[in-house]
């Protein structure tokens with residue numbers, strides 16, 4: 446998987462993961478929780494998703510903790526529960542920890558009763574959605590999750606950023622080396638990807654973002670500012686207008702917004718501003734949902750894996766478009782990225798390396814001497 450960065454140094458995953466644990470601890474996150482946060486982030490880097498890994502350590506998590514809008518110590522409260530469901534209040538704690546514990550509960554309920562669903566309110570950014578279905582897959586189950594996020598996507602025919610980039614993510618075990626994992630935003634591109642282009646000093650491709658006139662924009666640095674002030678918006682999956690069915694992405698983003706807010710009495714749309722981007726700073730109060738499905742209550746796990754594997758193999762073996770050598774299925778490219786990266790580590794560009802050095806110095810983590818220094 447190619448990187449947008451050109452000026453990269455490859456850095457060992459274990460080193461980066463330990464560093465992130467120490468950084469989280471340094472701003473008050475308890476050790477066990479810091480390990481969860483760091484593991485979610487490094488899993489993103491390992492899977493080739495540079496937009497949601499260590500690149501977000503400072504700008505999202507550490508900055509927000511320091512600004513007092515995200516609490517390093519997570520108070521995880523189950524406010525309502527049934528054998529198969531739970532509503533959780535995250536009290537502005539660490540999104541990764543809240544999400545991890547919520548998916549664990551969904552899995553336990555599915556183990557006992559066939560299915561489990563947990564709806565969360567008052568949480569914070571939980572990183573790659575795919576981490577949590579992977580937890581279900583580890584237990585031989587289907588995992589589903591979604592989350593709302595700060596306003597980014599404009600509705601079809603609109604120009605105002607209203608919806609989060611709201612991933613709707615499904616994971617299924619298969620009989621192959623890697624699971625099926627469809628893990629993506631309901632916009633054409635998500636904010637983190639634009640941040641990567643920003644760090645790389647590159648223009649984004651056309652069709653990702655529109656300005657107030659509804660026309661596509663590519664000026665990355667100004668877009669990153671305008672997304673926070675309402676002067677630009679992300680395009681829903683499917684594209685601008687109706688021609689390429691942008692209303693489908695808009696619809697799915699709305700589904701995720703509803704399931705992330707309406708079941709749990711949570712915040713939605715413009716309520717999720719105030720993270721330093723529109724003046725007043727206040728907790729972001731994101732909602733999530735997690736579903737685990739115990740396959741064994743429907744069929745044998747082996748049979749499910751085989752059928753799923755057969756479906757994926759048949760898709761990959763189908764006739765290729767002219768000039769294309771390969772058809773992929775969801776989760777495959779991330780597995781290939783892992784194979785490519787496992788002995789190299791994560792690609793860090795200059796901007797990112799400077800951020801890590803700054804964090805190390807500020808937190809006096811003097812035992813870390815980075816390879817590029």
Ligand SMILES: NC(=O)c1ccc[n+]([C@@H]2O[C@H](COP(=O)([O-])OP(=O)(O)OC[C@H]3O[C@@H](n4cnc5c(N)ncnc54)[C@H](O)[C@@H]3O)[C@@H](O)[C@H]2O)c1
Pocket residue numbers: 494496497570571572573574575592593594609610611612614626627628629630631632633634635637638772773774775776777778779
């Ligand atoms: N926490 C949040 O608020 C939030 C919001 C948006 C996105 N995200 C995360 O950002 C990450 C990246 O999201 P994205 O929208 O940029 O994803 P993306 O556009 O890179 O799409 C990734 C998905 O598409 C699959 N895929 C890619 N190419 C394929 C091909 N040719 N054939 C078949 N499948 C293919 C991948 O396997 C993967 O499942 C995800 O992990 C997502 O969860 C998080």
Ligand SMILES: O=C(O)C[C@H](O)C(=O)O
Pocket residue numbers: 594595597610635636637638
């Ligand atoms: O950054 C956000 O607010 C959500 C998501 O992680 C994204 O990159 O779009």
